[in-house]
Amino acid sequence: MKTFYYSLLMCFLSSPFYAQKTPMLSDTTQVNTLEEMLIIAKKKKIETEMKMAVSVDEYLASSDQISFIKRGAYAWEPLLNNMSSERSKITIDGMHIFGACTDKMDPITAYVESNNLAEIDIKSGQEGSMHGATVSGSINLKRKNTLFSDYGSEWKGTYQTGYEFNNKQFFNLGNLSFASDKFVADASVAYRKASNYTDGKDNEVKHSQYKKFNTSLGLAYKTSPLSALRFDAIFDVAKDVGYPALPMDLWLSRALITSVSYKKLFEEGLLRVWDTKLYFNTIEHYMDDTTRPENLVHMDMPGWSTTFGLTSKANLRKENLSSEIQVNAYQNIAIAEMRMYPQDRSERTMFAYSWPWVTTRYAGVSLGNSWDISPISQLNFGGSLGLNYNHSKYIDFNWIFYPGAPQEKTRFLPSIYTNYTLFANKFNVTIGGGYGQRAPSVSEAYGYYIYNSFDRYDYVGNPNLKNETSYELNASAGFKTENLNLSAKVNYFYIKDYIIGEILSLGSPMNYQSVGVKGYTALSYAEIVNFSLNGSYKITPNLQWKGNLTYVRGKDDKGGNLPFIRPLSYQTAFVYNYKKLSVQTSLNGDLEQVDYSPKYGEDNTPAYKIWNLSANYAFYIKNNKFIFQIGAENVLNEYYSTYADWGNIPRMGRNVFTSLKIDF
Amino acid sequence: MKAIHLVLPALFFAVTSCTLDKTDFEEEIAVEIPENYSFEEVFSSQKETYKISVEALNGTFYKGYNEVRVKLTNVQTEEFLANSTITFFPVLTVADKQESCPHASILEYNSDEQYFEGYVVFTKDSNVGDWNIQLNFTIESGDFQVDKIVSVVQQPNKNLNMTSFTGNDEQYYIIALIAPQKPKVAENNLVAGIYKYVGDESAIINNEPNALASSFAVVNKYTLLLDPRMPEPSMGNHSSPNNRDLIQGEDGLYHGVVNYTMTGNWTLNFIMQNQNGKIVKGTEVSTDFTPGVEGEKSELYIDILF
Numbered sequence: 025m026k027t028f029y030y031s032l033l034m035c036f037l038s039s040p041f042y043a044q045k046t047p048m049l050s051d052t053t054q055v056n057t058l059e060e061m062l063i064i065a066k067k068k069k070i071e072t073e074m075k076m077a078v079s080v081d082e083y084l085a086s087s088d089q090i091s092f093i094k095r096g097a098y099a100w101e102p103l104l105n106n107m108s109s110e111r112s113k114i115t116i117d118g119m120h121i122f123g124a125c126t127d128k129m130d131p132i133t134a135y136v137e138s139n140n141l142a143e144i145d146i147k148s149g150q151e152g153s154m155h156g157a158t159v160s161g162s163i164n165l166k167r168k169n170t171l172f173s174d175y176g177s178e179w180k181g182t183y184q185t186g187y188e189f190n191n192k193q194f195f196n197l198g199n200l201s202f203a204s205d206k207f208v209a210d211a212s213v214a215y216r217k218a219s220n221y222t223d224g225k226d227n228e229v230k231h232s233q234y235k236k237f238n239t240s241l242g243l244a245y246k247t248s249p250l251s252a253l254r255f256d257a258i259f260d261v262a263k264d265v266g267y268p269a270l271p272m273d274l275w276l277s278r279a280l281i282t283s284v285s286y287k288k289l290f291e292e293g294l295l296r297v298w299d300t301k302l303y304f305n306t307i308e309h310y311m312d313d314t315t316r317p318e319n320l321v322h323m324d325m326p327g328w329s330t331t332f333g334l335t336s337k338a339n340l341r342k343e344n345l346s347s348e349i350q351v352n353a354y355q356n357i358a359i360a361e362m363r364m365y366p367q368d369r370s371e372r373t374m375f376a377y378s379w380p381w382v383t384t385r386y387a388g389v390s391l392g393n394s395w396d397i398s399p400i401s402q403l404n405f406g407g408s409l410g411l412n413y414n415h416s417k418y419i420d421f422n423w424i425f426y427p428g429a430p431q432e433k434t435r436f437l438p439s440i441y442t443n444y445t446l447f448a449n450k451f452n453v454t455i456g457g458g459y460g461q462r463a464p465s466v467s468e469a470y471g472y473y474i475y476n477s478f479d480r481y482d483y484v485g486n487p488n489l490k491n492e493t494s495y496e497l498n499a500s501a502g503f504k505t506e507n508l509n510l511s512a513k514v515n516y517f518y519i520k521d522y523i524i525g526e527i528l529s530l531g532s533p534m535n536y537q538s539v540g541v542k543g544y545t546a547l548s549y550a551e552i553v554n555f556s557l558n559g560s561y562k563i564t565p566n567l568q569w570k571g572n573l574t575y576v577r578g579k580d581d582k583g584g585n586l587p588f589i590r591p592l593s594y595q596t597a598f599v600y601n602y603k604k605l606s607v608q609t610s611l612n613g614d615l616e617q618v619d620y621s622p623k624y625g626e627d628n629t630p631a632y633k634i635w636n637l638s639a640n641y642a643f644y645i646k647n648n649k650f651i652f653q654i655g656a657e658n659v660l661n662e663y664y665s666t667y668a669d670w671g672n673i674p675r676m677g678r679n680v681f682t683s684l685k686i687d688f
Numbered sequence: 689m690k691a692i693h694l695v696l697p698a699l700f701f702a703v704t705s706c707t708l709d710k711t712d713f714e715e716e717i718a719v720e721i722p723e724n725y726s727f728e729e730v731f732s733s734q735k736e737t738y739k740i741s742v743e744a745l746n747g748t749f750y751k752g753y754n755e756v757r758v759k760l761t762n763v764q765t766e767e768f769l770a771n772s773t774i775t776f777f778p779v780l781t782v783a784d785k786q787e788s789c790p791h792a793s794i795l796e797y798n799s800d801e802q803y804f805e806g807y808v809v810f811t812k813d814s815n816v817g818d819w820n821i822q823l824n825f826t827i828e829s830g831d832f833q834v835d836k837i838v839s840v841v842q843q844p845n846k847n848l849n850m851t852s853f854t855g856n857d858e859q860y861y862i863i864a865l866i867a868p869q870k871p872k873v874a875e876n877n878l879v880a881g882i883y884k885y886v887g888d889e890s891a892i893i894n895n896e897p898n899a900l901a902s903s904f905a906v907v908n909k910y911t912l913l914l915d916p917r918m919p920e921p922s923m924g925n926h927s928s929p930n931n932r933d934l935i936q937g938e939d940g941l942y943h944g945v946v947n948y949t950m951t952g953n954w955t956l957n958f959i960m961q962n963q964n965g966k967i968v969k970g971t972e973v974s975t976d977f978t979p980g981v982e983g984e985k986s987e988l989y990i991d992i993l994f
């Protein structure tokens with residue numbers, strides 16, 4: 025133990041001095057390309073045009089495919105293609121992780137930090153089936169990996185700190201890496217602390233504070249010139265997190281995410297890369313309502329989710345065809361309890377499981393191919409076949425609403441997709457289609473009286489639900505010159521047996537705020553169309569414009585609106601660079617939400633527009649690069665809430681932010 | 689590297705141990721339910737070479753429904769005797785008055801288990817008066833009688849509660865819960881016995897045992913409409929789905945289904961209908977969800993707790 029802590033300490037203490045002694049090697053110095061592949065290092069950074077110290081959520085929000093359900097200032101639920109998170113597959117480096125909160129306080133994105141991620145890979149629709157069955161697509165959060173160094177030992181680090189005035193958020197993000205020819209280590213530490221934010225009317229939004237600590241460690245050892253063994257771990261703690269839109273807050277959540285992987289490269293032959301990973305992750309999540317004295321009932325609602333699994337992939341290449349085969353297998357156990365305390369505390373507490381020890385096992389094979397038919401055309405095709413098994417230990421709970429439902433259920437989840445791209449001069453056109461199925465989530469199949477504060481119903485899972493089947497068509501067109509980039513994308517989903525909650529005439533609510541019981545059922549079908557326009561233009565070498573527009577429509581089988589469908593939204597931004605100074609401004613907003621769904625608890629949301637402004641300045645002190653940024657979000661202090669803000673909680677008003685980043 | 693081999697497992701165990709323990713569900717449902725539920729001897733008596741042993745759950749008679757098992761053994765041969773007739777008769781003496789309670793007068797032989805079985809529904813506990821059990825059995829060598837004062841205690845398991853009342857027809861009824869002894873958060877088969885006082889007042893005054901013995905009868909072809917609810921104010925009159933009213937089975941007892949959605953206090957609200965569908969006792973309760981208000985109860989109900 026001691027040696028380890030000592031060496032860790034040394035890492036932090038000695039690095040700045042060490043860095044000065046060894047000459048700084050630029051990232052682009054030639055490295056054996058094969059070795060480069062050993063650890064895929066991305067130069068991209070998790071930051072947006074406006075803000076260099078963003079949270080993972082803010083970063084994801086800059087994608088036009090992602091929208092969010094927000095229950096507060098922390099841990100937003102990402103919606104891909106305007107579909108809830110059950111329909112997407114969110115992974116960290118391909119590892120399956122499942123949140124431990126029945127109220128969706130903890131999407132997987134809450135367990136990483138921007139400083140331990142290199143890239144977020146978003147795949148729309150069945151193209152995302154590489155990591156397992158999905159409907160809306162996949163979001164893979166890729167961690168930072170430092171390359172092996174051929175030029176002796178090398179230390180690198182980044183430190184970022186900042187303050188956001190609106191919610192008094194103070195954050196510190198630190199990264200340190202060590203690279204030698206045989207051994208690589210990456211470490212990161214992040215701490216954020218925020219108080220309640222204030223809305224556009226300068227009112228404090230109570231219960232919107234949070235504290236988050238995240239640390240990660242990655243160690244890689246080169247076992248041979250073409251193979252490496254890597255160990256990774258992330259440890260995340262969130263404490264005292266408020267969810268203003270929910271009747272409860274989070275007292276504590278902890279996640280440990282670990283993996284060991286082995287990667288081997290091949291210089292010739294059909295098989296090029298083989299990468300296998302064993303992983304284990306466990307999450308504990310304890311909600312707390314003692315911060316809400318207005319609640320009639322005191323409840324304890326702890327949740328646990330533990331997953332272990334294996335993912336193994338092989339990259340093959342022959343002439344114009346490159347393929348990836350991936351095997352995924354995992355087991356997850358989800359447990360959530362609820363204990364209600366009677367008003368007379370000496371009386372018996374009332375106990376039930378909201379997730380009655382539900383085991384999910386999945387095993388599947390996925391295949392993705394890319395075939396360069398000609399220099400101007402490419403065909404991508406692939407698919408997956410998965411086996412999904414569920415077991416509910418305390419099936420008695422589920423039998424209360426669905427007597428005789430099977431305790432175990434096995435489902436086959438097929439998926440297939442293809443798309444064809446044609447490049448002609450400055451144009452490119454892609455058309456494609458897909459078909460896939462997903463199994464109901466733990467809550468949808470086995471959830472028990474899970475209170476949904478959005479429509480104020482208690483939700484009960486249905487073990488008999490059929491697979492949700494998606495038929496998908498997509499097309500895109502692009503035009504690209506040196507200065508101008510335009511693209512349009514459209515996709516259409518026809519989803520058979522679309523899972524959604526409908527009012528049950530059975531039973532009565534258990535949670536006192538609730539107005540009734542809803543059971544997950546399947547609509548015979550639902551349809552969703554996503555449309556987006558993107559453009560960027562270099563007006564002068566120093567001035568760049570970017571913009572996008574998205575439009576979505578979602579309908580159920582009776583022509584009614586689906587919930588959480590984003591109204592017409594837009595974003596436009598200018599970036600101006602002058603020497604070491606750069607200035608950015610952006611305007612974004614949604615139009616009025618006209619096609620809302622009262623049936624699912626939605627109401628009309630007015631239009632809003634947000635203007636943001638920021639400037640940063642880069643300078644060097646003794647070989648160390650410093651970037652200072654200052655900016656303001658929602659400069660006009662607009663009072664607004666979006667279509668997907670749980671309980672219409674108002675969003676943050678004007679927020680001045682500053683941050684300083686040092687590379688050493 | 690070596691240090692890491694040591695540190696990582698240690699780190700792993702340090703952070704994988706949970707902050708809060710998961711609930712042990714088996715233990716959780718056992719909180720309110722007394723533990724051992726096996727048949728044990730309440731008393732025994734020897735007549736010549738014959739030993740008669742009376743067994744009940746936990747070796748104790750409780751107020752409410754008790755299943756009774758009687759074993760008759762030949763002490764010399766250690767054989768269980770089957771070819772006998774055993775009659776069973778409980779009498780409560782309060783001051784100088786005597787009364788009986790619902791019971792099986794003639795115990796039936798269960799050849800699989802080699803005992804005689806019956807039941808008794810004690811209407812009061814021994815604080816009120818003395819309960820005397822009179823057993824008569826006939827075997828080849830003659831007739832024997834055993835008299836024994838027994839102790840009847842309050843039933844600590846509320847799931848075996850009973851209630852007695854006078855119905856709208858001016859008759860005196862007893863409803864005793866028989867199952868589930870240990871309910872689950874699940875669909876539970878609910879079993880109850882319904883009995884009616886049919887005895888003749890004069891029979892009691894004349895101290896005529898036989899008339900007293902038949903002073904209660906099983907009620908036939910009634911229906912017990914069921915509406916289970918949680919009375920706790922914070923539960924807002926919470927109820928459960930898929931319950932079934934109690935109807936009489938071939939065993940003479942009333943069978944239905946109650947779903948308990950969580951542990952805690954529940955009230956079984958009943959409406960008792962006679963064979964003609966006429967309400968004998970009970971009122972409908974509000975189905976409104978009323979958070980913060982203690983649930984209203986039917987005029988006929990039994991509280992349970994688990």
Ligand SMILES: [Cu+2]
Pocket residue numbers: 125126127128129130274309310311
């Ligand atoms: Cu939660």
